[in-house]
Amino acid sequence: MSAALRRYGGGLPARIALGLLVPLALILLWDHQARHGGEHAFAFVSAAQVAGALRELWQSGDLLTAYGNSLRNAFGGLFWGSVTGLAVGSAMALLRPVDWVLTPLYHGLRQVPLLGWLPLIGLWFGSGDLSKVIVVSLSAFYPAVLYTYEGLKGVEARMLEVGRLYRLTPWQTFWRIRWPSALPSIFTGLLQSVAFAWIATIGVELLFPTGFGLGTVMQHGQLQARLDIVVVCIAVVGLTGFAINLLVARLSRHALRWRPVRT
Amino acid sequence: MSAARIEEATLRRIVMVASPLAVLLAWQVLSAARVFPPEVLVSPQAVLAAFGQLTASGELARHLGESLQRLLWGFSIGSGAGLLFGLAAALSPTFARLFDPLFQALRQVPVLAFIPLLILLFGIDEVFKIVIIAKAAFFPTALSTLDGVRGVPRAWFEVARIYRTPLPSLVWRVLIPATVPSVLSGVRLSLTRAWLVLVAAELIVADSGIGQMMEMGRQMFRLDVVMVGVVVCGVIGFALDRGFVLLQARLLRWRAQPAGAEA
Numbered sequence: 001m002s003a004a005l006r007r008y009g010g011g012l013p014a015r016i017a018l019g020l021l022v023p024l025a026l027i028l029l030w031d032h033q034a035r036h037g038g039e040h041a042f043a044f045v046s047a048a049q050v051a052g053a054l055r056e057l058w059q060s061g062d063l064l065t066a067y068g069n070s071l072r073n074a075f076g077g078l079f080w081g082s083v084t085g086l087a088v089g090s091a092m093a094l095l096r097p098v099d100w101v102l103t104p105l106y107h108g109l110r111q112v113p114l115l116g117w118l119p120l121i122g123l124w125f126g127s128g129d130l131s132k133v134i135v136v137s138l139s140a141f142y143p144a145v146l147y148t149y150e151g152l153k154g155v156e157a158r159m160l161e162v163g164r165l166y167r168l169t170p171w172q173t174f175w176r177i178r179w180p181s182a183l184p185s186i187f188t189g190l191l192q193s194v195a196f197a198w199i200a201t202i203g204v205e206l207l208f209p210t211g212f213g214l215g216t217v218m219q220h221g222q223l224q225a226r227l228d229i230v231v232v233c234i235a236v237v238g239l240t241g242f243a244i245n246l247l248v249a250r251l252s253r254h255a256l257r258w259r260p261v262r263t
Numbered sequence: 264m265s266a267a268r269i270e271e272a273t274l275r276r277i278v279m280v281a282s283p284l285a286v287l288l289a290w291q292v293l294s295a296a297r298v299f300p301p302e303v304l305v306s307p308q309a310v311l312a313a314f315g316q317l318t319a320s321g322e323l324a325r326h327l328g329e330s331l332q333r334l335l336w337g338f339s340i341g342s343g344a345g346l347l348f349g350l351a352a353a354l355s356p357t358f359a360r361l362f363d364p365l366f367q368a369l370r371q372v373p374v375l376a377f378i379p380l381l382i383l384l385f386g387i388d389e390v391f392k393i394v395i396i397a398k399a400a401f402f403p404t405a406l407s408t409l410d411g412v413r414g415v416p417r418a419w420f421e422v423a424r425i426y427r428t429p430l431p432s433l434v435w436r437v438l439i440p441a442t443v444p445s446v447l448s449g450v451r452l453s454l455t456r457a458w459l460v461l462v463a464a465e466l467i468v469a470d471s472g473i474g475q476m477m478e479m480g481r482q483m484f485r486l487d488v489v490m491v492g493v494v495v496c497g498v499i500g501f502a503l504d505r506g507f508v509l510l511q512a513r514l515l516r517w518r519a520q521p522a523g524a525e526a
Binding site: 113114227233 | 466
């Protein structure tokens, strides 16, 4: 980082300024549209209105409550989905009969777009938090299975041979050889699970208007034509996604720091 | 290959066909034994009957046609724009500096979170659906094009400069062959995303399309219609992806090694 900074030296502020040019221009255009009217004046809101909506949502506590609920759904789903995904993926990778039985089912079910399950799950489990957590955990489940499976399967043959030379028990082979060498792949899967879980949470909340999450707030904002509220929610959703990705990337780098860096 | 290996391969094939059949059979038995009430678990025959009915009445074909038409427009516009954006950002540092922050910021926001905003801006007509699909298709293609073009060794450009290669042939003779594999894998992701978002958008704002068919089925407690929708969604998603992989293999057949994107 510091090397990069030094390399660009005085050019860095200029680069940042250049990067801010387009977003600023867009915001100004948007603001202008909102205040001076145009074809879609009703739809545009000024920056001041957005700030007002943020203050309103913050002071009423709605934003925090909704945010908390969304995060709870996301993490609940993420937890169940990745734990079962890890278990199923490991079972498929380690036990051949399980692999044969589950592979066609897994790939068959995976073809259905995630939110396509919503009507069915809604009919079966109602449109409460249970359905939401089920869909979110499904979104986290798929990548967890795939990357656990590939990680455990992709162990280098020579490592296993070394294990055989040392007469390791199956458990030792798993714990000492397969698991560590699968970890990078599993973390990649987790990274995807986290991202998908957050996306799925918002999608489910938009589609199931029960409960009170960020998606619900957006949905109400849309129904009341309150674009300012919608924009605030989009910003919060985007920032959260960004923060989550950053966090998981850091965590995986930390957890894998024993590994010689390839990239 | 030894006899034991061949035997194992056959056994594997049998199990892989048998396991989905076993699930179907279990479904049939459960619904015939009325373990769950029929509103909760319809029998496979009922689903088949609903499929026949929807096909005969032309309803399924109409919904599917609408959906696929939207997909075609949204996907073409989105991934086309993504391709152009990726190319421009990779070739012109100024362009990259201008648009990169905006690009990165928008990328953090899940497509689904834009649905309320786009509904307010564009209404719930065709335009909205095409815009949201295009947005979903834009980012994977743009990213992979950017990475692909940036990954072209600098030396190749230098050689082209020495030969005073004009821009069109630089693009046609150097850039395209060098970047097609990476670009295509991005386009494939775009296609999958577009289909996912299309189904979600149709579930949310229903007037026609396969998603709307499922949503109506849910509201009228027609579990059989919902099931037909889930299966059709899955089959179409699978067919789109498979078709694209085949196309990819054909386009890349000049390469000595097949693209690693298979499966």
